[in-house]
Amino acid sequence: MIPSFSVDHRAIVPGIFTSRVDQIGSGTATTYDIRLTRPNREPAVDVSAMHSLEHIIATYLRNDPDWKDEIIYWGPMGCLTGFYLILKGNRPPREIFPLVLSAFRAVEDTETVPGTAPENCGNYLLHNLGMAKWYAVRFADYLSTHADDPAIFEYPKTERLVTDDGRSFYDS
Ligand SMILES: [Zn+2]
DSSP states (O other): OOSSSSTTTSHHHHHHHEEEEEEEEEEHHHHHEOSOOTTTTTTTOOOOHHHHHHHHHHHHHOTTTTTTEEEEEEEEOTSEEEEEEEEEEEOOOOHHHHHHHHHHHHTTOSSOOTOOTTTTTOOOOOOHHHHHHHHHHHHHHHHHTTTTGGGGGOOOEEOBBOOSSBBBBBOO
């Protein structure tokens, strides 16, 4: 079930969006776009902070007693403006709002980035806990402030891009 619309990246605001929904066997998996910055309008997330947020929040999600069995994947976007979260099922973004908010809030209390020994990580020196906390607090405050704003849950849509040789472009 690949969506027939494309996302207008000029108009995306930070938020929690359904990127795609896939049927896998008899189950469903939903990919959420957890967008931290306004694409192409403000600086992308610092790469070492992004890496630390990946480690801290993946660890948080996979240890949350209510959610750990629903988590399939957590990882950064190549454009460094947000993360992808893949969960079992097909919940609307509003239903995962408390999970995302609590995951980013937990970053502030983190004392060390988990999994940063060279045997656990492919670039173990590329971390910045202080900057990770700065981005996490900023995003959590934004989510709290905009909790009632529908724009943080709904993509701005545009027609799907078709390349010169007739192929459709998909950003994930
Ligand atoms: Zn790593």
